[in-house]
Amino acid sequence: MILGIDLGTTNSLAAVWQGGRAVMIPNALGHTLTPSVVGLDDQGEVLVGQAARERLLTHPQLTASVFKRYMGSNRTERLGHQLFRAEELSALVLKSLKVDAERFLGCAVEEAVITVPAYFSDAQRKATKIAGQLAGLNVERLVNEPTAAALAYGLHQSNPESRFLVFDLGGGTFDISxxxxxxxxxxxRASAGDNFLGGEDFSELLIDGFIESAGKAKGLVDKQSDPNLYQALRKQAEQAKRALSNASATTMEVLYAGELLRWEISEAEFLARCEPLLKRxxxxxxxxxxxxxxxxxxxxxxxxxGGATRxxxxxxxxxxxxxxxxxxxxxPDEVVAQGAAVMAGLKVRDVxxxxxxxxxxxxxxxxxxxxxQTAPGRFQPGFYLPIIERxxxxxxxREQSVNTVVDNQVALHVRVFQGESRLVKDNIFLGEITLPVPPKPAGQMAVAVRFTYDVNGLLEAEMTVEATNEKHRLVIEENPGVLTPEQVEEKLQALSKLKIHPRELLPNVTLLARLDRMYQQLLGEERQWVAQAGAQFQALLEQQDEGAIVTGREELKRLLDQVEGEGWL
Amino acid sequence: MTTENCWLVLGIAPTPDEREVKRAYARLLKVNRPEDDAEGFQALRVAFEAAMWAADDLSRQPMAVTVVNDAPERKVRDLALEAKLQPCIETLARLNEQGTSEEAMQALAEVLAALDLPDAKQRDPQLWSLFEDGMLWVCCDIAANHDEFLRAAIEMFGWTEPGNWLGESDARTVEWLRLRLREADALDIVDQLLDQLELGGETAAIAKLAEMVDDDMLVNVDVRHLFEAELMVGLSEFDPVPVDFSRQATVLFGWQRDHRHLEEYNLEAWERFQQKVA
Structure with a gap:
């Protein structure tokens, strides 16, 4: 069974192709959306999903989110005393989806189709494949997210001939197909996108507005100065975004230096602030x-x-x-994962x-x-020669021939780029290779450069020195920001030493984390009430009566939802 | 790939029918799937693309045309009435294609008067509805129809209004007419800008343009596309070209980054525009 996975910036989902349709996989909490948040609990065990998301506010030093944005780069995130790369954090999310799927399907799952933003670069795609590998999943195929969405839609089309456009605005990326x-x-027919534009950017706008309008006067200038405060702001911004979907104004409140800062924002002002993002x-x-x-x-x-299209x-x-x-x-939250499941079905040739x-x-x-050539005999480097057009x-x-530019040139340096700019400095560097060529007068030694781009979006370059027919291959594997196979092996070892929090305890842990977070956010009577409710639930847990725990948990969840509105899923 | 080869690969005889090409490609694609047979697929793909171009070429060649009347059978046909209306509609079509806007509007007024049409709506619904069909044809199938004429027709028959018969039987056509109306409004603005430039009001025109860029009218991608193209064509005809305004337009619409739509719309004008601004 191949698992279809939408590994998102904000949430991740899994689905399988079963009985002629895409079936969504529920997680330990019974939800189809698992927040792409990873953290360590107080015992150093890994928490993934909603529990970790709650702890973003109470334990920002032990929790990581939005790491998809750093895929394919060397940036690391510190959790406690350990450093993690985006691939590793993503692997922990994938692993959690894999376990959910195995529980749901009752069989081992070792293969997956994972979706990526259409505009993900070569390095980002490779990092995603490695994340799968680190989670014990063989990544059968990477599919572009809007293509997956279109697959899910296409199957439901009554009209056998049609053209449509998929507008995919996720938490962190924007794609059009x-x-x-x-x-x-x-x-x-075509895809285009922006890798740094998504729902999270709309939250940041609100945070910036808050700092500007309510924070500055009280000495709050830098939103990142205190991680707890930043996460509290993010949560408030998230809630404000939701509230503005059906109200004409809302308020953001944050406790800062013992004082409650408030900012009322109207729908009109929010719209005005969104203008630059909407233009993009x-x-x-x-x-x-x-x-x-x-x-x-x-x-x-x-x-x-994509969730942001709500x-x-x-x-x-x-x-x-x-x-x-x-x-x-x-x-729109599930459509990409459903498409991934369709792709998985196609992959196994489902009838x-x-x-x-x-x-x-x-x-x-x-x-x-x-x-x-800028003048006779004068050459200027730095220009871009497209080989495969977007x-x-x-x-x-596709193949293109290039020639030597000076007499008796003995080597040719081939640098590979991705992008649309005429100057390579404005494009993304992918890899390079230097090949020896027999000395000849300028322009008389030709090398054929062949690019091969496969269905997974991975590139191979082959250079043939025409005079000698000598071939050189550039496998773009060791590009900056991508782990080498040895490093992957090391990371696998390191990840296997991590203890994952037991899945069956997650519903309780999530609720306790939520109570902690709410206690931290609320004031006065409400805060007292949360403290009491928490103590009662803790006592209930200690009685170890599974039936009573489930009933108590559901009842408490309902009450908490009343206090702060539906959870944020 | 030569043109003969592509038909060979697809296993069909040369045809101007793109659907037939697509059908042949789809059938073979199920054998040469892109994920299983990269080379076979690429050969098929190259043939498919070549055949689609060739089909397009073939369809442009003059040949015997069979006219199919695919209009919905909304009304009982009346040959006598049709014979009376046909020349009128043909005149209107011709004036839309070759005449000025004033001539077309004048002719429309004459037709209405001659057939006593606005009153005929009640008196002779059949005449009115045949006339409506003819007008719809002029508005939708005559590519170069005049904006003023189109506006008058849409107003006369209420095609874009909710509940109109057209929306119920053919929503796409209504969508298309709405777009044409929006485009006509945008083109009015282009004319205003060009007039202003003509009169030497470049500063005011720049201010107006900066305002327009974010205007609701230009949010629709098709409308914006046409606005940019017509503005560029208008500018390319100036001598000397208003340089500051032209540079401003280039920056505001990102023409440096992507000007394929302008090239495609009118390559000559685009080249002339660039020369003049440089």
């Missing part, structure tokens, strides 16, 4: 449409994916951009998917650095 459906073929949504849309050679009016449907401001904007209302027949074939594209241009259908293999 345009698809065409015909004769059982789901063809991605336009560029990928225009680019994808132009790459697909389509006008918005040619599209049959606009499909929403926000009314986003839906209103989408309606205005395309001049029509978007479709929402599938839960219910016999007639479906999907083709995807490479969303960015791949090329090498070349020198350009939005080419994959797998694809």
């Amino acid at each position: 345009i698809l065409e459906l015909f004769e059982g073929v789901m063809e991605v 949504l336009r560029e990928p849309i225009e680019r994808a449409l132009r790459d697909a050679r389509l006008k918005a009016i040619d599209l049959d449907q606009i499909v929403l994916a 926000k009314p401001i986003i839906r209103k904007l989408v309606a205005k951009l395309f001049g029509r209302l978007p479709a929402m027949n599938i839960n 219910t998917l016999n007639e479906v074939v999907m083709t995807d594209v490479c969303p960015y241009t791949l090329g090498i650095e070349v020198s350009e 939005n080419s259908v994959v797998p694809i293999s």
Whole structure:
């Protein structure tokens, strides 16, 4: 059984293809969304999901979130006295999903299809594969998130021939894909995106607004100065975002230096503050449409994916951009995971998917650095020569010939880049190789550079010295920000030493963490009430009567929801 | 890949019908799946893309055309009435394509008067509804119809209003007409800007443009696209070109970053524009 996984910035989900449909996997709390938050508890055991999310506020030094943004980089996060890379933290989330799936399915799960933002680079894709490996999952396939969403939608299309656009705004990334459906073929026509634009950015806006309007006067200038305070602000911003979805104003409150700081924000002000972010949504849309050679009016449907598309401001904007209302027949939080499950079904050739074939594209241009002649005999390096143009259908293999630029040149330095800029300095460096060439007069020694890009979005480059027919391969594995196989082995060892908090205790632990967090946030009578409720629940746990614990837990959850509104899932 | 080869790979005879090409490709794709057979798939893909281009070329070649009347059978046909209306509609179509906006509007007024049409709505619903069909055809199928004419027609028949028969039978056409109305409004603004520049009011035009960039009117991607393209074409015809305004437009709309839509819209104008601004 292959598990389909949506490894998100804010939440992660898993689903499987079973009996001709995508079935969502519940976690230990019975939810389909598992917050992508990892922490250590007071005994140093790993907590993943909602419990860790609650502890973001009470134990920020022991908890990590939004790490998907650092995938493919060397940045580390400190939890207690240990350092973790984004791959490792992601591996812990994946591991937790894997265990949930095994419990749900009653069999071992060792293979997975994982979704990534369409605009994820080579290094970010490799880091995601490694995260799977570290979690004990063989990653059968990486699928672009909007493509997955489209797969889930495409299967539900009544119209066998249609074109649609997937607008996928997740917690941390924004992707656009345009698809065409015909004769059982789901063809991605174009993808574009922004890797640093998502729901979390709207929260940051509110935090900045709070600091500016309510914090500054009281000496609160730097939101990051105190991790506890920052997490409290994030939680308030999250709640404000939700409140503004159906109220015209809301209030953010945070306790700072013994004083309660309050900021009232109206819907209109929130909208005005969002303006710069909303503008950034336009560029990928225009680019994808132009790459697909389509006008918005040619599209049959606009499909929403990603939790941030629940926000009314986003839906209103989408309606205005395309001049029509978007479709929402599938839960936007779950649609990507469902698509991953469809992909898993395709992968094992499930009979219910016999007639479906999907083709995807490479969303960015791949090329090498070349020198350009600026005057006779004078060459300037730093220019970009595209080899695979963006939005080419994959797998694809393309070749370009380059020549030496000086007499008796003995070596050729090939540097590989990804991006759209004419100058390589503005593109992303992927890897390099130096090959010896037989000395010849300038321009007379040619090398053919062949790029091969596979269905998983991974690149291989092969250089052939034309005179000698000598071949050199550049496997872009050791690019900056990606672990080497030896390092992966080390990390596997290190992770296996970590103790994971027992799954069956998670419902109780989550509730206790929530009580702690609420105690810290609330004041006065409410705070007293939370303290009492916590003590009672603690006493109940000590009686070890499983039936009574379950009843007490559900009752307490209901009461807490009344105090602070539905949980934030 | 040569054109003959692509048909060979797809296993079909050359055809201008893109659907047939897609069908052949889809059938073979289930054999050469991209994830299992990278090389087979790439060969198939190259053939498919070549065949799609070739089909497009073939469809442009003149050939015997069979006219299919696919209009919904909304009304009982009346040949005598049609014969009376046909020349009128044809005149309106021709003036939309070749005449000025004033000529088209004048002709519309004449047709209405000659057939006593606005009153005929009650008196002779069949005539009115045939006239409506003809007007819809001019508005939707004549590519170069005039904005003023389109506005008048939409107003006359209420096509974009909620509850209109057109919305119920063909929502896509209504969506399309709404877009045309928005585009017409945006093009009015382009005309205003160009007039202002003509009169030497460059500073005021720059201020107006900066305002327009964030205006609700230009949020729709298709409307914005056309606005940019028509503005660029208008600017390219100035001599000398208002440089500050042109640079401002370039920055505000990000033309340095992506100008494919402008090239595609009118390559000559885009080249002329660039020369003049540089």
